[in-house]
Amino acid sequence: MTRLHYFKGRGRAETTRWMLAVSQINFENVAIESPAALAALRATGKLPFDQMPLLEIDGLNLSQSSAMTRYLARRGGFYGKTDADALWCDMIAGAVADFAETSLQAAFQPTAEAAVQSLRGRFEKFGPKFEARLAENGTGFCVGPCLTFADVVLVEALTGYLEWVPDLLVGTPMLAVLYGQVLDLPGIAAYLNSAQRYPMAGDTYVIDAAGVLQRALPPHFPDRNRFVPVS
Numbered sequence: 001m002t003r004l005h006y007f008k009g010r011g012r013a014e015t016t017r018w019m020l021a022v023s024q025i026n027f028e029n030v031a032i033e034s035p036a037a038l039a040a041l042r043a044t045g046k047l048p049f050d051q052m053p054l055l056e057i058d059g060l061n062l063s064q065s066s067a068m069t070r071y072l073a074r075r076g077g078f079y080g081k082t083d084a085d086a087l088w089c090d091m092i093a094g095a096v097a098d099f100a101e102t103s104l105q106a107a108f109q110p111t112a113e114a115a116v117q118s119l120r121g122r123f124e125k126f127g128p129k130f131e132a133r134l135a136e137n138g139t140g141f142c143v144g145p146c147l148t149f150a151d152v153v154l155v156e157a158l159t160g161y162l163e164w165v166p167d168l169l170v171g172t173p174m175l176a177v178l179y180g181q182v183l184d185l186p187g188i189a190a191y192l193n194s195a196q197r198y199p200m201a202g203d204t205y206v207i208d209a210a211g212v213l214q215r216a217l218p219p220h221f222p223d224r225n226r227f228v229p230v231s
């Protein structure tokens, strides 16, 4: 059985969930909900850097979300057809990771207004570049003539933005079309309608993650050091 170990939320495991979904690989979300559960996972020796997510698949223990998406891309034929395609996939996925960081941090912002402002600012930088790439490639996809993992991680990141900024794609029509196409893929549509899809991150997710990692909460939370062990 393919298992993905992470907090009870999307976070840095979500791109892997989308790649499993597009590949139509059944998987189990293993929610790590306490410091003891994380300690037990670390004690298995399956986390080379002591970090989550962990993906157990094909008898392998995968660490690092970018390695997971690329492994699944190779496995499922979502890495383009040529070395030049693969290079473009990597370049776009790298830019998407930079772009997605702002939505990963949105729930940690002090107010919704601050989150929306940071997301709009980041989209102003990257949105036109992604649109230009789609125009240049000219197939409706980011790389070559068909779907690659670059499209999947890009649309995953866009969903994280759109939940905060619903009018995000009004000025980027090709991105809007790609977004709709990827959401309609059978594996993705099934995943997004399943119980495995966690809701967008909010205070509960931020509190859960800090609790598991025994770290301080963002400064705007009351009693922000409540999970930090006293030495």
Ligand SMILES: N[C@@H](CCC(=O)N[C@@H](CS)C(=O)NCC(=O)O)C(=O)O
Pocket (backbone or CB within 6 Å): 011, 012, 049, 050, 051, 052, 053, 063, 064, 065, 066, 213
């Ligand atoms: N680049 C890594 C980042 C992993 C990461 O920072 N994981 C956090 C949870 S989101 C973690 O396990 N932190 C505990 C630690 O670093 O010891 C990835 O994308 O997989």
